[in-house]
Structure formats: C-alpha cells, structure tokens
Amino acid sequence: MEWKKNDRFTVTIGDLSEDGSGIGKLDGYIWFIKDTVIGDVVEAKVMKTKKSYGFARLERVVVPSEKRIVPACPVARQCGGCQLQAMRYEEGLRFKEKKVFENLRRIGGFNNLQFVDENGEREGTGQDCGASPGGIPFYPIIGMGEPWRYRNKAQIPFGLNKNGEIATGFYAGRTHTIIEHDDCLLGIEENQKILAIIKQYMRENRITPYDEEIHRGLVRHALIRKGFRTGELMVCLVINGRKLPAADKLVDKLCKLEGMTSISYCINTDDTNVILGREIVDLFGPGYITDYIGDVKYRISPQSFYQVNPVQTEKLYGTALEYAGLTGTETVWDLYCGIGTISLFLAQKAGRVYGVEAVPQAVADARENARLNSLTNVEFFEGRAEEVLPRMYAENHITADVIVVDPPRKGCDTACLDTIVKMAPSRVVYVSCDSATLARDLRYLCEEGYELEKVRCCDMFGWTGHVETVVQLSKGEIQSKKIRVDFS
Numbered sequence: 001m002e003w004k005k006n007d008r009f010t011v012t013i014g015d016l017s018e019d020g021s022g023i024g025k026l027d028g029y030i031w032f033i034k035d036t037v038i039g040d041v042v043e044a045k046v047m048k049t050k051k052s053y054g055f056a057r058l059e060r061v062v063v064p065s066e067k068r069i070v071p072a073c074p075v076a077r078q079c080g081g082c083q084l085q086a087m088r089y090e091e092g093l094r095f096k097e098k099k100v101f102e103n104l105r106r107i108g109g110f111n112n113l114q115f116v117d118e119n120g121e122r123e124g125t126g127q128d129c130g131a132s133p134g135g136i137p138f139y140p141i142i143g144m145g146e147p148w149r150y151r152n153k154a155q156i157p158f159g160l161n162k163n164g165e166i167a168t169g170f171y172a173g174r175t176h177t178i179i180e181h182d183d184c185l186l187g188i189e190e191n192q193k194i195l196a197i198i199k200q201y202m203r204e205n206r207i208t209p210y211d212e213e214i215h216r217g218l219v220r221h222a223l224i225r226k227g228f229r230t231g232e233l234m235v236c237l238v239i240n241g242r243k244l245p246a247a248d249k250l251v252d253k254l255c256k257l258e259g260m261t262s263i264s265y266c267i268n269t270d271d272t273n274v275i276l277g278r279e280i281v282d283l284f285g286p287g288y289i290t291d292y293i294g295d296v297k298y299r300i301s302p303q304s305f306y307q308v309n310p311v312q313t314e315k316l317y318g319t320a321l322e323y324a325g326l327t328g329t330e331t332v333w334d335l336y337c338g339i340g341t342i343s344l345f346l347a348q349k350a351g352r353v354y355g356v357e358a359v360p361q362a363v364a365d366a367r368e369n370a371r372l373n374s375l376t377n378v379e380f381f382e383g384r385a386e387e388v389l390p391r392m393y394a395e396n397h398i399t400a401d402v403i404v405v406d407p408p409r410k411g412c413d414t415a416c417l418d419t420i421v422k423m424a425p426s427r428v429v430y431v432s433c434d435s436a437t438l439a440r441d442l443r444y445l446c447e448e449g450y451e452l453e454k455v456r457c458c459d460m461f462g463w464t465g466h467v468e469t470v471v472q473l474s475k476g477e478i479q480s481k482k483i484r485v486d487f488s
C-alpha cells in the first residue's frame with residue numbers, strides 16, 4: 001500500500017525504538033509513533049514515509065496498554081524533553097535495561113549476558129532476553145527512589161507569548177512562540193518562584209525578553225542551580241547586553257528566598273544558540289555555590305560542569321568505585337575526568353589517581369576541587385585522552401592498576417583503547433552514556449584479551465530515554481597473550 005501524508009491507520013505497538021518511540025508493524029512496514037507505549041492500540045496519522053519505514057503522529061489511543069499512565073506533566077507531548085512519561089516509571093527502567101542488554105549483545109557480541117538480582121542470583125529478574133545460564137551478570141538497573149524533581153540545574157528561555165507578554169517555558173517546535181511552562185516536574189520547585197520574581201522585575205522596569213529571530217531584547221535565559229545537599233541556590237541571568245538595569249531591585253527580591261547564595265548575570269551578545277557567554281558579573285554572594293557528592297565537596301560557578309542529578313550520580317560513582325576494587329595502594333587513571341568528580345571519589349580509596357580531560361576550564365575546576373578537599377594524591381593532565389595516554393606511556397612508562405573511562409557519547413578513540421591494552425591494568429571500569437559505543441569499545445577490549453565481568457545500569461535521567469551504564473572488565477588472558485607475543 002502507498003501511504004500519503006495525513007493518511008490514518010490503526011496499529012498495535014509491539015516494541016520501542018532506541019529513543020523511546022513506539023514501533024508498530026503493518027503488512028511488514030514499520031511505523032515509528034512517538035508518545036505510545038508497548039501494548040497500545042493507536043490511531044495514527046502519517047507524517048513522513050521512507051522505503052521500509054515511516055513516522056506517524058499519535059492521534060488517539062484506541063485501546064490503552066496496561067503499561068500506560070497519564071503523563072504527570074501537562075505539556076509532556078509538546079515539550080518533548082521527556083520521552084517516557086506515558087509509561088509507568090518501572091516500565092521505563094525495563095526499557096533502558098533492555099536497550100543496553102540488546103546493544104551489548106548485538107553490537108558487542110556478548111551473547112552470554114545474564115540478568116541477575118542484587119545478589120547475583122538468576123531468579124526474580126523479570127526480564128527475558130533469552131540469556132544463557134552461567135553468563136556475564138547484568139545487575140538490576142539502579143532506579144530512582146523519587147523520579148521527580150531530580151534536576152539541580154535549569155536553563156530557561158525567555159520570550160513573548162501569543163499575547164505579547166513576557167513568558168518563560170520552551171519554544172513550540174520550529175516556531176518562535178514560547179509555550180509557557182514554569183514548573184518542569186524534573187526541576188526544583190523553587191524555579192517557579194524565581195521565574196515569577198524575574199518576570200515581575202522585568203515588567204516593572206520595562207526590560208524586554210530576547211527575540212532570537214531579530215537578535216533584539218535583553219533577557220535570554222535564566223540559569224538556576226541548587227546544591228541538593230547544602231540547599232544553596234544560584235541564579236544567573238543571561239543577557240544580550242553589558243548591563244542589567246535596576247539590578248539592585250532584582251537582587252532585593254531574589255535574596256529573600258531561602259538558600260539564595262549567588263546572583264549574577266552573564267553577558268552573551270552573540271547571535272548564536274549557545275546559552276552562556278564568557279563574562280559573568282556578580283551581583284550578590286561569592287559567585288558560586290557549594291555541593292557534595294558523597295563526602296567530596298564541589299564549588300559550582302555558573303559555567304562549571306556539574307552532574308545534574310547528584311543523588312543518582314553518587315550511586316553511579318559508588319558502583320564505579322566498587323568495580324574499581326581499590327584497597328588503598330593502587331595507581332588509577334581516570335580518563336575523560338571532567339571536573340574530577342570520579343577522580344576525587346576514587347582518590348579517597350586509591351594510592352594515586354591521575355585524571356585526563358580535554359577542556360582546560362574543567363581541568364582547572366578539577367584541580368580546585370582537589371585542593372578544596374585536601375586530596376593530595378591526585379593529579380590532572382590537560383589534553384585528549386587518545387594523545388595524553390599514548391604519549392605518557394611511551395615517554396614516561398606510566399602504569400596503572402585500574403583505568404576508569406567515562407567518555408562522551410562517541411566513546412573512546414582506538415589510540416586510547418590501544419594504550420589501555422598495552423598498560424594492561426588488572427581492571428578497567430567503563431562508565432558510559434551511550435550503550436552502542438560502549439558495546440563497540442568493549443568488543444575491542446575483549447578481542448585484546450579483556451573479559452567483561454559485570455554490567456549495571458543507572459537511571460540518571462528518569463522519564464527520558466537516556467541511561468548510564470557501568471561495567472567492569474578484568475585482565476583475563478592479556479598476560480598469557482603477551483608471553484605468546486614475546487616468544488614468537
């Protein structure tokens with residue numbers, strides 16, 4: 001059958017794609033339909049077709065799946081920030097585990113993964129992906145106790161709504177009209193109060209919101225951050241100008257809020273969609289807030305990178321630390337270390353830790369964080385992991401008992417993996433935000449003699465399709481392989 005745009009059809013959703021779209025099959029043709037749930041029977045409208053698959057829009061749920069729930073957020077569909085709000089949280093977790101499991105099997109070739117419970121026992125896992133007994137344990141995903149209000153950071157755009165009033169929220173797809181929404185359920189409750197104060201201040205002082213189409217208007221974004229452990233709040237207004245008029249009036253109101261610690265503005269007069277500019281002007285407080293992950297203290301300025309879900313980050317890094325198996329004497333390398341979050345976590349239990357990170361500002365923050373925590377057994381190097389590690393291995397004969405990597409989505413460069421193999425640490429701990437590149441890199445390491453010991457996912461971004469994974473590899477046959485090479 002030839003499908004045309006806006007044709008309607010009814011289909012049963014049988015699966016979910018990598019990004020959480022429902023998949024329905026009709027006469028062998030595959031439809032991707034967002035906002036649907038496995039088990040739904042839906043009526044959908046054709047949007048775009050390709051040879052063997054197409055995209056359709058959900059028009060009506062004819063028979064709801066038993067996994068379906070009413071999204072808690074009233075604008076879940078328009079916003080698009082959350083992909084999984086139409087299914088129970090537990091179902092979202094199952095989806096994430098399955099995605100990682102399938103990628104490791106399909107791309108990594110790990111056919112003997114085995115879902116196990118907390119204790120490593122086979123029973124009670126509920127997933128059935130045809131795993132073989134006695135395989136590599138795949139532990140239950142670390143879910144959130146409370147999957148709402150977990151984000152400690154929000155960057156909220158300002159604009160005008162349809163009535164020409166100052167509004168905050170998000171842009172409706174491909175338009176410049178702001179859909180007003182001041183209470184994202186993933187963000188902190190204080191966001192709403194802070195935005196109301198800023199809008200009132202703007203109205204009273206005739207301050208305009210920015211219009212990105214004509215590059216005019218002053219207030220572009222509000223950056224709001226909170227230290228979950230300390231309760232400290234930060235507000236930074238991003239403006240298209242060099243001065244914030246009547247700033248004292250804004251400060252007077254904002255600093256009455258409990259926990260308000262830092263108020264500033266950031267100058268960004270560039271005509272781009274990069275949110276922050278380089279220059280920050282402090283209006284109130286020291287220019288930073290403080291927070292803790294575990295026992296490690298972090299100083300967070302408007303521009304600092306900091307994990308957005310600190311509660312789950314502590315669990316993820318706790319798992320990485322457990323998988324590193326440290327006794328207090330080891331030499332550990334932490335590649336792609338960012339501001340040193342994992343490095344400092346490890347430094348509490350290791351002999352020495354070396355971090356490598358490409359972004360200079362992050363390295364400066366990492367050093368500052370080490371100093372702040374009086375951790376003297378850690379050292380940071382600036383540069384690309386695939387350049388720093390091979391060079392230091394060749395020139396300085398560096399060694400490692402454990403190597404931890406936490407690369408961006410594209411995974412590790414082969415030059416980096418190669419050097420890891422040459423350094424032959426007893427354990428490699430791989431923390432990943434993209435299970436496809438994780439699977440590819442694990443395959444590489446395992447072909448070079450490493451063995452995949454265990455896998456565990458962690459939900460850092462509930463209701464979205466994202467999932468973090470941490471795995472442990474051990475040396476396996478690398479030593480014997482080396483000997484073979486030596487004799488040949």
Ligand code: SAH
Binds near residue numbers: 336337338341356407
């Ligand atoms: N482990 C850190 C950050 C992980 S995010 C934390 O949890 O805080 C990945 C980091 O890798 C980013 O900080 C990014 O700047 C850095 N990065 C990206 N490519 C890199 C490369 N080729 N070499 C070293 N670092 C890199």
